[in-house]
Amino acid sequence: MIKDISNLQVKLQALLASQQSLYTQGKVADYIPALAEVSAKKMGVCVTTIDGKCVGAGDYQEAFSIQSISKVFGLVMAMKRIGDELWDRVNMEPSGQPFNSIIQLEWEKGIPRNPVINAGALLVADVLVSHFSSSKLAFLSFMRKLAHDDSVFIDNHVYQSELAHGNRNAALAYLMKSFGNIQAEIPDVLSHYFTQCAVAMSCEQLATSLLFLANKGVDPRTKKIICSPRDAHRVNAILSTSGMYDQSGQFAFSIGLPAKSGVGGGVIAIVPNYGVICTWSPPLNSFGNSVIGTNLVACLAEELGLSIYH
Numbered sequence: 001m002i003k004d005i006s007n008l009q010v011k012l013q014a015l016l017a018s019q020q021s022l023y024t025q026g027k028v029a030d031y032i033p034a035l036a037e038v039s040a041k042k043m044g045v046c047v048t049t050i051d052g053k054c055v056g057a058g059d060y061q062e063a064f065s066i067q068s069i070s071k072v073f074g075l076v077m078a079m080k081r082i083g084d085e086l087w088d089r090v091n092m093e094p095s096g097q098p099f100n101s102i103i104q105l106e107w108e109k110g111i112p113r114n115p116v117i118n119a120g121a122l123l124v125a126d127v128l129v130s131h132f133s134s135s136k137l138a139f140l141s142f143m144r145k146l147a148h149d150d151s152v153f154i155d156n157h158v159y160q161s162e163l164a165h166g167n168r169n170a171a172l173a174y175l176m177k178s179f180g181n182i183q184a185e186i187p188d189v190l191s192h193y194f195t196q197c198a199v200a201m202s203c204e205q206l207a208t209s210l211l212f213l214a215n216k217g218v219d220p221r222t223k224k225i226i227c228s229p230r231d232a233h234r235v236n237a238i239l240s241t242s243g244m245y246d247q248s249g250q251f252a253f254s255i256g257l258p259a260k261s262g263v264g265g266g267v268i269a270i271v272p273n274y275g276v277i278c279t280w281s282p283p284l285n286s287f288g289n290s291v292i293g294t295n296l297v298a299c300l301a302e303e304l305g306l307s308i309y310h
């Protein structure tokens, strides 16, 4: 199934070259002004495997804003902390709506469709704020532990920028609070959420830190249990059905991997029992997913035969 990856480095370089001119097909996010300062031409890709390989090309060691990719890690922390109680407060269905949509949330009485749209991630942020004495520090140290790298940092410029332009997320959080589905104070929930979105990491660091999801919850380098096999399965299932927002169906149809995007231009894809792909290219399509990043994952999945549906 998975072909020989001995010349993966060469393949990755060639793939990047083939995509280089396509950055004009998308638009760099500017609703968080700090994100618009990043060059549209940045491009990186990294593949890590559970047997210890790490191959990258382009800007794969440059840190970028992980944004919604942080929702994966927040979810793992919340599942671990409160267990099945979480699923009384957030659902596990695709939303069929844009990531920051508010309309469904009122119809469904403040219960978000899933934990990886904004409403669901704000709910998860509430769980973390309510169950950790310092949820931001706990989040950052979780990221550093998973990346095996203490240089992972929170980009304060991005944080401040989103804080100053976060009205939509505030609206989502207040609406959930009005239904009694948020426990902490809204400014604390928003501050945690914007902090985790403002974590800066490279493709290499992200692809390394997510290996546990390809390995039934166990970090393959330390053999430490990060989450249970059941939770790893559940997170991968949610990423398969909802991780690429309203493009998740098309992504499953054509690529077939659990994946998550962020408006900073990152895309991560989990290849169960094999490894992780992380790509970065800031210009986004209308769904808020990186145009080139999605193409790169598609090409690699096809070339290496990685789809989970084969």
Ligand SMILES: NC(=O)CC[C@H](N)C(=O)O
Pocket (backbone or CB within 6 Å): 066, 067, 068, 069, 099, 100, 118, 162, 169, 197, 261, 262, 263, 264, 288
């Ligand atoms: N899709 C995303 O990456 C969205 C994250 C961003 N921080 C927001 O809440 O709008």
